[in-house]
Amino acid sequence: MTESPAPGPGDAPLDEDYRLAAVDLLGAIAYGELSAWERLAADAAMAPTIEDKMAIGAMASAEFAHLERLRDRLVQLGADPAEAMGEFMEGFDQFHAHTAPSDWYEGLVKAFVGDGLAADFYREIAAYLDADTREVIIASLEETGQTAFVVEHVRAGIARDHRLAGRLALWGRRLMGEALTQAQRVAAERDALSSLLAGGVDRPGLDLAALGRMFTRLTERHAQRMSELGLDA
Amino acid sequence: MTESPAPGPGDAPLDEDYRLAAVDLLGAIAYGELSAWERLAADAAMAPTIEDKMAIGAMASAEFAHLERLRDRLVQLGADPAEAMGEFMEGFDQFHAHTAPSDWYEGLVKAFVGDGLAADFYREIAAYLDADTREVIIASLEETGQTAFVVEHVRAGIARDHRLAGRLALWGRRLMGEALTQAQRVAAERDALSSLLAGGVDRPGLDLAALGRMFTRLTERHAQRMSELGLDA
Structure with missing residues (x-):
């Protein structure tokens, strides 16, 4: 729980557009974590x-x-x-429906690659938010201790059966493609979030070139994660 | 984490039969909690x-x-x-396979009635164990806050559709029957647990009359839980 009574950036009161955008982002992350929880339990x-x-x-x-x-x-x-989270239910549920793991290894790769991509994306966007909201978001993206477990198990699986590497590399590409599809669809529907990213009178935003650089960073980190698993991106 | 270095009852070293029985009971409870966790996540x-x-x-x-x-x-x-828990995997997995809830309400009743019955049973048996093990077991059976939630939701569901009460009452009886079947099967297979209950040279045990009284207490508490839900036992 944060003690701070001031919800806005600095001491300024929140303008309504900004508030809506922050609520959107927090709702998306919260529903994403809830559905990640459900998915991990199903993987178990x-x-x-x-x-x-x-x-x-x-x-x-x-x-x-x-x-x-x-x-x-x-x-x-x-x-x-619940209302803020509900706005993102369809997008996340579609993502999960389109990327249901067919075995234990696909589940592990999805947990690692999917959560990693989502966390990178939220961290990028959190840079445009007030300090209090940003801090809550960064804390919510903390490692859940899965990296070492997933890397060890996926590498051991590939060592036992080399064909697994090809199948999981394809799977990683499919996860990335599906995540981008859903993210674009959601961004197009959520005006407040889009205008936050575009910037405002007294707030910096992302122009097209900056968006492009962000996308490059996201795909580079995705490739790093795949290579940690011993997979081609 | 308990600080106590002495694993036995009082200061006496554990005899091997006793140790095996305690390991059995803790393994059963731990696997039961793990499978309860999985089942709750599926209910979600x-x-x-x-x-x-x-x-x-x-x-x-x-x-x-x-x-x-x-x-x-x-x-x-x-x-x-993991080994201690693994001994009870089949029994619990069979129980869950035979009592897969077909909807949200059956899941709620199962969580409440099944966990309640298991907790009552473990508390009864814990009375025959050393203080350290007993304390760990009692703590592991703490309320997870589900009673109020389940009672409220099941009662509201029945108020909306009275036919639900008849279906859920039958469901409660089926859960009880299946739990007894699996418990008897497991007890028959686990010699250490059975001899713990039968008592030893320096330990009191349960004779047939005491077993009968324990069974009566368990069924009475089951009936109380059903009636809290507004259901006939």
């Missing part, structure tokens, strides 16, 4: 051993714990958390 | 609203948090937690 059902099930359960619980602060910040901004 | 997917999903997620996380201390105690008793 595919875990080959009880140790793996426990490890996935611990990650899922860490993911769920992040939700609390996002919800508090939404309430501070005068929003109904 | 059926939740009609985002608020309901969040409420179920919070219960599931509380359930998962209990696992930590059970696991620590298993390690203190010289057991491999």
Whole structure:
């Protein structure tokens, strides 16, 4: 829980457009974390051993714990958390429906690559928000301890069966493509978020060139993650 | 985490039969909590609203948090937690396979009635264990805040559609029957647990009459829970 009573950037009161954009972003992240939690729990059902099930359960619980602060910040901004989250339900649910893992390894890669991409994207956007909201967002994106677990298990799987590398590399590309499709669709529908990114009278924004650079950074980090797993991006 | 270095009852070293029985019981409870966590997460997917999903997620996380201390105690008793839990996988998995909820309400009743029954049973058995193990078990059975949520939602569902009461009453009976079937099967297979309950040279046990009284208490508490939900037992 943050103690700060001032919800705005600096000491200025929040203008309504800005407030709506912050609520949108927090709602998107919160619903994303809730659906990531559900997905991790479903992955646990595919875990080959009880140790793996426990490890996935611990990650899922860490993911769920992040939700609390996002919800508090939404309430501070005068929003109904469930309503703010509900706006992004369709986009995330579509993403998950189109990328249902067919086995344990696809689930692991999705958790690592999907969460990593989402976290990079939110961190980029958080730079355009007030300090309090930014801090809540950054905290909600903390590592849930999954990197080491996923890297170790995926690499071990590939060592046992080399064909897995080709299948998982294709899977990583599909995840990236589907994430971009849904992100673009959501951005096009959410005016407040788009105008936040475009900037305002007293706020810097992203011009097309800056958007392009952001996209380059996101794809570079995606490629780094794939290579950590021993996969071609 | 308990600080106590002495794993046994009082200061006496543990005899091997006793240790095996304690490991069995802790393994059963731990696997039961892990599978309860998985089942709650699957219920969340059926939740009609985002608020309901969040409420179920919070219960599931509380359930998962209990696992930590059970696991620590298993390690203190010289057991491999995953191995101890694995002995009970089939029994619990069969129970869940035979009682897969067909909707949100059946899931709620199962979480409440099933967890309640299991908790009552473990509390009864914990009375025959050393103080340290007993304390870990009692703590692991703490309320996860689900009672009020389940009672409110099931009662509201029945108020909207009276036919639901008949269907859920039958469902409660089926849960009880299936739980007894699996519990008896597991008890018959686990010699250490059975001999713990039968008592030893320097430990009191349960004779047939005491077992009968325990069974009566368990069914009475089950009937109380059903009536809290507004259902016939």
